[in-house]
Amino acid sequence: xxxxxxxxxxxxxxxxxxxxxxxxxxxxxxxxxxxxxxxxxxxxxxxxxxxxxxxxxxxxxxxxxxxxxxxxxxxxxxxxxxxxxxxxxxxxxxxxxxxxxxxxxxxxxxxxxxxxxxxxxxxxxxxxxxxxxxxxxxxxxxxxxxxxxxxxxxxxxxxxxxxxxxxxxxxxxxxxxxxxxxxxxxxxxxxxxxxxxxxxxxxxxxxxxxxxxxxxxxxxxxxxxxxxxxxxxxxxxxxxxx
Numbered sequence: 001x002x003x004x005x006x007x008x009x010x011x012x013x014x015x016x017x018x019x020x021x022x023x024x025x026x027x028x029x030x031x032x033x034x035x036x037x038x039x040x041x042x043x044x045x046x047x048x049x050x051x052x053x054x055x056x057x058x059x060x061x062x063x064x065x066x067x068x069x070x071x072x073x074x075x076x077x078x079x080x081x082x083x084x085x086x087x088x089x090x091x092x093x094x095x096x097x098x099x100x101x102x103x104x105x106x107x108x109x110x111x112x113x114x115x116x117x118x119x120x121x122x123x124x125x126x127x128x129x130x131x132x133x134x135x136x137x138x139x140x141x142x143x144x145x146x147x148x149x150x151x152x153x154x155x156x157x158x159x160x161x162x163x164x165x166x167x168x169x170x171x172x173x174x175x176x177x178x179x180x181x182x183x184x185x186x187x188x189x190x191x192x193x194x195x196x197x198x199x200x201x202x203x204x205x206x207x208x209x210x211x212x213x214x215x216x217x218x219x220x221x222x223x224x225x226x227x228x229x230x231x232x233x234x235x236x237x238x239x240x241x242x
Contacts, residue, residue, distance in 0.1 A: 102179055
């Protein structure tokens with residue numbers, strides 16, 4: 001694990017992230033164990049006690065399916081030095097409530113360039129709809145996206161609704177919501193899919209069609225990619241109250 005001196009270096013950063021309730025912040029050592037966490041992560045995973053997380057890996061904190069996804073991300077950063085940037089993924093909150101976030105992870109290197117840990121944030125995606133104020137040209141397009149996300153919408157069609165080129169539309173949505181239009185469209189579909197998985201007994205194929213995926217295979221592939229586990233496993237986990 002990182003030495004105490006290193007931890008002292010991060011104390012101010014930790015305090016800053018403690019002040020952001022919708023952002024999870026952490027630093028892990030070369031073994032993937034937590035060495036610094038912010039209050040939000042402690043509140044969600046350890047009843048507010050940061051000490052309960054220090055020295056633990058994701059597999060000791062999260063359900064197995066989610067932990068496996070987070071661990072794969074960590075290993076990609078620690079072993080290959082690759083960044084994870086703005087990855088849309090599923091988080092589970094107290095009371096088995098599901099939510100979506102954008103995760104970013106970077107390697108931490110020593111003076112010689114050797115990877116000695118990983119640091120990251122996960123930002124909740126629950127921006128209020130009125131954040132579009134000042135972006136009037138986007139309003140009609142965003143309304144269309146929310147109303148018709150179950151259909152086979154294409155980004156260029158949505159951009160035309162805003163009277164913008166695809167590039168202009170993508171840039172403005174990214175600036176406003178910190179995610180791409182495609183990520184937003186996927187999030188709308190996945191929000192409804194997670195609700196249907198929790199609250200109904202609909203077959204996966206029916207949920208796929210009701211939430212805008214072309215078939216069950218596409219739905220399962222995208223859900224597994226973002227959530228880190230298959231839809232059926234999520235349904236079972238949600239019903240177990242985990």
